[in-house]
Amino acid sequence: MSHLISIVTENLPMLQVVLPMLAAPLCVVVHHRRATWWVALVVTWASFANSVALARKVYLEGPLSYFVGGWEPPWGIELRIDELNAFVLCLVSAICAVVLIAAPRSFDQEVESDRHHLAYAAFLLCMTGLMGIASAGDAFNVFVFLEISSLSSYGLIALGPSRRALSSALRYLIVGTLGGTFILLGVGLLYMSTGTLNLVDLQQRIPASDGHRTIVVAMVCVVVGACIKLALVPLHGWLPDAYTFAPSVVTAFLAATATKVAFYVLARFLFSVFGVASSIDRFHVDWVLLPLALVAMVYGAAAAIFERDVKRMLAYSSLSQIGYMVVGLALVTKSGLTGGIVHLVNHGLMKCGLFLAIACVVLRFGSPHLGVQRLGSTHLDRLRGLGRSMPWTSAAFVLGGLSMIGVPATVGFVSKWYLVLGAFEAGKWWVAALILFSSALAIAYVWKVVEVLYFADPPRREDEVGEAPWWVLGPTWVLVGASLVFGVWTAPTVRMASAAAEVLLPALAGAGP
Amino acid sequence: MGPGLYNYWMVIVLMMTGLYVVLARPNLVKKIMGVTIFQMSVIMLYITLGKVAGGTAPILIEGAEDVAYSNPVPHVLMLTAIVVGIATTALGLALAIRVYEEFGTLEDDEIRDAEIADAMAAEAGGAD
Numbered sequence: 001m002s003h004l005i006s007i008v009t010e011n012l013p014m015l016q017v018v019l020p021m022l023a024a025p026l027c028v029v030v031h032h033r034r035a036t037w038w039v040a041l042v043v044t045w046a047s048f049a050n051s052v053a054l055a056r057k058v059y060l061e062g063p064l065s066y067f068v069g070g071w072e073p074p075w076g077i078e079l080r081i082d083e084l085n086a087f088v089l090c091l092v093s094a095i096c097a098v099v100l101i102a103a104p105r106s107f108d109q110e111v112e113s114d115r116h117h118l119a120y121a122a123f124l125l126c127m128t129g130l131m132g133i134a135s136a137g138d139a140f141n142v143f144v145f146l147e148i149s150s151l152s153s154y155g156l157i158a159l160g161p162s163r164r165a166l167s168s169a170l171r172y173l174i175v176g177t178l179g180g181t182f183i184l185l186g187v188g189l190l191y192m193s194t195g196t197l198n199l200v201d202l203q204q205r206i207p208a209s210d211g212h213r214t215i216v217v218a219m220v221c222v223v224v225g226a227c228i229k230l231a232l233v234p235l236h237g238w239l240p241d242a243y244t245f246a247p248s249v250v251t252a253f254l255a256a257t258a259t260k261v262a263f264y265v266l267a268r269f270l271f272s273v274f275g276v277a278s279s280i281d282r283f284h285v286d287w288v289l290l291p292l293a294l295v296a297m298v299y300g301a302a303a304a305i306f307e308r309d310v311k312r313m314l315a316y317s318s319l320s321q322i323g324y325m326v327v328g329l330a331l332v333t334k335s336g337l338t339g340g341i342v343h344l345v346n347h348g349l350m351k352c353g354l355f356l357a358i359a360c361v362v363l364r365f366g367s368p369h370l371g372v373q374r375l376g377s378t379h380l381d382r383l384r385g386l387g388r389s390m391p392w393t394s395a396a397f398v399l400g401g402l403s404m405i406g407v408p409a410t411v412g413f414v415s416k417w418y419l420v421l422g423a424f425e426a427g428k429w430w431v432a433a434l435i436l437f438s439s440a441l442a443i444a445y446v447w448k449v450v451e452v453l454y455f456a457d458p459p460r461r462e463d464e465v466g467e468a469p470w471w472v473l474g475p476t477w478v479l480v481g482a483s484l485v486f487g488v489w490t491a492p493t494v495r496m497a498s499a500a501a502e503v504l505l506p507a508l509a510g511a512g513p
Numbered sequence: 514m515g516p517g518l519y520n521y522w523m524v525i526v527l528m529m530t531g532l533y534v535v536l537a538r539p540n541l542v543k544k545i546m547g548v549t550i551f552q553m554s555v556i557m558l559y560i561t562l563g564k565v566a567g568g569t570a571p572i573l574i575e576g577a578e579d580v581a582y583s584n585p586v587p588h589v590l591m592l593t594a595i596v597v598g599i600a601t602t603a604l605g606l607a608l609a610i611r612v613y614e615e616f617g618t619l620e621d622d623e624i625r626d627a628e629i630a631d632a633m634a635a636e637a638g639g640a641d
Binding site: 140143144147151154155158162163164166167169170171173174177178180181184185188191192197309379 | 532535541544545548551552555558559562586587590593594597600601604605608609611612615616621624628631635
């Protein structure tokens with residue numbers, strides 16, 4: 001028995017990737033609707049426990065290296081877990097575990113019943129990919145896992161109830177594959193000029209060939225590829241449609257994880273692999289990323305104000321929040337980066353909560369007898385007076401919205417605090433001003449929903465609408481609750497984020513908070 | 514442009530062809546093909562950079578010294594990338610079939626028109 005335990009603890013970095021991967025075909029074989037859900041649920045919670053255990057180990061003992069199959073790095077594949085990955089891994093597995101609880105009820109309504117097992121299989125594969133990206137220690141495996149997660153997410157989006165899910169998924173596939181291939185191209189060029197794929201080796205060898213044009217092109221390719229997956233503003237075209245038409249639970253899952261992991265890839269390559277000396281000091285990637293991020297921040301929030309469909313409104317708000325994260329990265333200060341990384345988790349929690357609240361609404365309104373009108377089930381007018389008939393859902397939405405604005409005692413405030421601090425540290429007060437301006441825009445779109453929920457009269461025909469089942473409402477409140485808890489008790493997330501920022505910016509360690 | 518760079522030039526030609534098709538053609542199947550061509554160009558780049566001038570196949574020859582071997586690593590990587598590429602193309606074409614079943618067309622602009630019509634219907638339904 002103790003032998004078994006030691007095998008498990010030694011292989012923790014691999015298990016969290018392998019477990020969902022093995023469970024995915026199992027789901028297809030099992031086929032039964034509820035049984036596959038139980039398989040997926042057990043596996044995601046096991047992975048979550050695994051990442052928490054791993055994170056604890058990393059904080060106590062420092063970064064971990066794991067050699068797949070016992071082969072050492074120059075030949076074998078390395079998984080490397082440091083403070084940054086551990087944080088991202090915890091977020092991804094936590095979101096997977098919580099979202100999956102809400103999945104069966106929501107799938108029952110939105111996904112055809114003979115496809116549930118496939119949906120869970122794709123969900124687990126997507127999780128495999130995301131966990132893999134976050135733990136991979138070499139550049140090529142980042143690409144492979146990225147494609148695993150992308151391919152399964154196209155499938156998940158295409159499961160959406162309207163026909164537009166199909167066209168959105170196909171457009172996302174075309175753009176997303178270009179993004180993935182750009183990363184592959186960048187990795188190839190890196191291998192060409194350094195002769196290694198291992199991220200740590202790359203980090204050591206790149207300064208030697210600093211300024212070599214191949215390295216510059218590689219950097220451009222990786223940044224473009226990562227920004228496509230991240231949906232940074234000029235490359236965001238796929239996101240609003242994909243989020244709007246995917247099944248509600250899938251949207252909640254992808255919004256909280258996929259773009260966050262892409263942000264991780266961007267940060268890891270710019271700061272760890274290329275290094276600040278090369279990416280920022282020499283080639284000024286921040287001069288490109290900062291303006292784009294600021295445009296994203298304002299454009300996303302402004303577009304959200306004019307949107308009449310709540311799900312799409314939240315998708316645009318995601319664009320804006322992605323802008324915040326990239327601003328944190330492009331400021332290149334300790335506080336800014338801490339803000340960006342803490343916002344990665346904070347935004348994951350609150351946006352996932354909001355999308356699950358929308359899932360509750362859809363569950364009540366989008367019943368199949370509405371036919372074509374199912375499409376409009378997240379239209380703002382459908383939410384009229386819902387504050388009375390669905391008090392818990394509405395309250396969750398309001399709290400999530402407050403967090404989106406950045407009201408004190410919510411997680412949104414914590415991340416914006418560090419971002420503004422970072423902006424002043426970098427001497428860019430106008431960045432801070434724009435952050436506040438974009439938050440003011442967030443008030444406008446959140447208020448628009450609050451007004452409809454609480455101050456509009458409900459249409460008489462839908463008086464009989466009741467509260468959503470606790471299977472969906474529970475996870476929503478777990479996430480909204482987490483966004484309040486970590487808004488007040490900021491120590492754990494901020495400490496993890498600043499440890500992660502120190503990994504990325506070792507030269508600046510000591511400065512900042 | 515020496516003969517040694519011929520492959521790299523072809524990589525660039527293929528890459529630009531692929532990107533052009535994706536950006537300029539409204540037909541979704543053509544877009545998928547454009548993506549595939551783009552992926553193939555990157556695969557060709559990897560294959561090319563594994564080649565060592567005068568190198569032979571990377572199978573250890575017992576007793577022989579001073580033999581130059583080609584680098585097998587990029588080739589092995591591309592086995593994975595080819596699998597990824599096939600999976601992507603297959604999924605893309607499968608989705609294209611479903612899109613054609615639902616929309617009756619594969620032209621992106623016509624699909625957009627149909628989507629706008631859907632959105633208007635939903636707006637009307639949502640507003641009751």
